[in-house]
Amino acid sequence: METSSLITRWNLSSLQYETDVKKFKNQMGMVKEKLLEIEKESNLAVLRDSEVLKLSQLISHIESAESFYYCLTTEDIEPSQLTSVIGIISTLKSQVYSIVTNLEERVNEMNETQLTQWINNTKQMNLLAELVNNRKKNSKQEKMISNFSRETLSGLEDLYSQVRNNLKVEIGHAHVKKEISFAEAMEQALVHPEQNERLHVFTELNRTLEAQSNIFASIYNQMVGIRLHENKLKKIDYLDESLKFNGITSQTHDAMWYAVDNNMKGLSSYFNKKEVETEKMSWHELMTSSQNVSFSVTYSQAADEIINSLATIDSNMSEFVKEALTKGWIDAEPRKTKSSGGFCAPFIQEGESRISLSYDNTIDSARRLAHELGHAWHFKQMHDTPSLRFTDDLLEMTMAETSSIFFETVFTNHMLQKANEASVKKAILGPKIERSLNYLMSIRGAYLFENEFYQYRKESPLDVRQIEELSLICQEKAYGSSLREYEPYVWTKYVQFYQATIPFYNYPYSFGFLFSIGLLERAKEDEHFNWKFKSFLSETGRLPLEQLVKNHFQIDLSQPEFWQRAVQNVVRDIEQYKGLS
The missing domain is CATH 1.10.1370.20 (Oligoendopeptidase f, C-terminal domain)
Structure with a gap:
């Protein structure tokens, strides 16, 4: 392959989302309005074919938006802005789960004659087949419990991310010291070219984490406790669902x-x-x-x-x-905004992906x-x-x-x-x-x-x-x-x-x-x-x-x-x- 044909910085502009956070939020706002319209209908009756198809399209749109968010985390954007973005996306996903739950309830309320008539009249059975197959399997109470657990766990995951991202690790020797982020410390502790410096950063990172370990312990205890409580109500073992x-x-x-x-x-x-x-x-x-x-x-x-x-x-x-x-699918350039490792963000609707890593030869x-x-x-x-x-x-x-x-x-x-x-x-x-x-x-x-x-x-x-x-x-x-x-x-x-x-x-x-x-x-x-x-x-x-x-x-x-x-x-x-x- 010709070296000149290689692109080491990805192309985000070819995707349908705005790299400007404010404009990106506006795009998500339009998705929310469409979901609200569908949600209103789902509370009243079984969704029409056109609404079911629109919901499916919005799900694909939200997925691509979430992938785009992960791409933005490697760019030079204020972390607090990105925190609000992922919060919006999480809310959109919760809306979708609520709509699908409502649709499941409507299907469960049908008697066999109504169900047969509805199946014969709908053109979107490929989308609705799973709802029909799962009919009566899960109680309304179980779904409510799952939705509550999902939202609470999502909030705790966000809290963990905020605490971790706000950590500052002090490194250096004698009077020459500086503070680096958690992501930078993780990176330097494993890949810094000097062995002594790797060990120094590794030690200081652990010291910083030890000082904050009580809040991490509290978050993890709460998350596992919520899951165990949900499993108890559902009468399943904690590994079964996994x-x-x-x-x-x-x-x-x-x-x-x-x-x-x-x-x-x-x-x-x-x-x-x-x-x-x-x-x-x-x-x-x-x-x-x-x-x-x-x-x-x-x-x-x-x-x-x-x-x-x-x-x-x-x-x-x-x-x-x-x-x-x-x-332009790959961003290989090393940047301080990138964490260690790499990721692949899928854009299945577009038939593409975006890959991030810091290539260091x-x-x-x-x-x-x-x-x-x-x-x-x-x-x-x-x-x-x-x-x-x-x-x-x-x-x-x-x-x-x-x-x-x-x-x-x-x-x-x-x-x-x-x-x-x-x-x-x-x-x-x-x-x-x-x-x-x-x-x-x-x-x-x-x-x-x-x-x-x-x-x-x-x-x-x-x-x-x-x-x-x-x-x-x-x-x-x-x-x-x-x-x-x-x-x-x-x-x-x-x-x-x-x-x-x-x-x-x-x-x-x-x-x-x-x-x-x-x-x-x-x-x-x-x-x-x-x-x-x-x-x-x-x-x-x-x-x-x-x-x-x-x-x-x-x-x-x-x-x-x-x-x-x-x-x-x-x-x-x-x-x-x-x-x-």
Whole structure:
């Protein structure tokens, strides 16, 4: 690909929204007026076909607006303005939920004759089929409880974000000190080029979080308490809804973790190789060790290699990446307004996405670029099908990470195959393994913590000391006691614990990681994999994930064999790494 054709700053002006916050709010105001008209009608009677179709269109509009908001968070805009924007969008989504609830109630009030007559007269049965199928399943009281919980949890998530974003971390030495934001501290603690400075910022960040830990503990206790109370009223277990939302059974969930446990010796053997010079590594040393490896990949090189790697799997994938790289879908420029990591904001209605990351010429940046492009590929397969549900309510987290990790793994394996020198292989393989162990150990530690917290919270709220102790114990278990120190105050750092709509945010990442590796193995064996994979992604949310996997790949995820093969891929990487001089 010609370097001159690459665009490193995204094009937001081609989308239908205004980058001026005031004008953007005005656009949202017009959406609100339209929703109010529909809401008024829904309170009186069953919505007409035209109103149902308009509601579906407004849902798509709100989704795109929310994606646009996430793009604006990386721009030079006053945070307080953005806080009001996301508040408006949350209110619009609540309006939609209220309208759909009213519509469900109207359907539930019909007798069989009325229902049959209504079905025969409506032209929007594709939109209303789910309402009919779910008729009588959920009581009005349960829906009211869910709506109340959703709004309260959303407010607590917003409170968490405000507290975190307002944090100032003091860094520096002697009389030369300065304050940096939470996002900057998280970034510098892991990627600052100087090891001593990384550790200094990491220490000061934790000290700042410790000082504010009481308010984080209060927010998290309240969120989990609300969910437990809702579950009690619905007479379900706290993990049931998460498993259902993610389209898997407890048997599959357990089979995945069993495979990880069964291979703990092989997985933790990586740390034995890393502990040549020290007794044991700390979590921070593990997460930042790749910073000491010098291996440069320019943005244009990364673009070329991602395209080349995907061409061996599916030429459509590589052509898609070229489109994203040359049409202003990607913002790769480093800016202070960007947080660490990256994201892919979908504009499904427009058939596009926007990707944000701070590209810094490292192999990790290249890997992250491939990852986000994988998300964009997934969204491309999800057609703008009219629906009365938000994509967030359809897109299973277990499914959400599949395409992204598939892309990054294909790219990383390609780079390994190209490398001729042992030092280069180590520079690529080391971070790859540590990324894998992050999914299987760090993220599992977060899942174990969340699971244990729910158990204890049934009895009473936990204080800061109890929460921190629980967090460290769960991390030690997840890492097989292989590290000398673990990550302090991790439960205050990551928004995943405070997601209003997604409890148990963590384990789906581990699932998606192992699932994508297993699918990549299948791609090597199945000549029809390409169209199966596209078809599989296009049906996101239409059936539970386990059923889709059986339909498209004839894989039974509840059996341990698939997961065992996937974990063994990581163990083989570790053995290869240990064999490099």
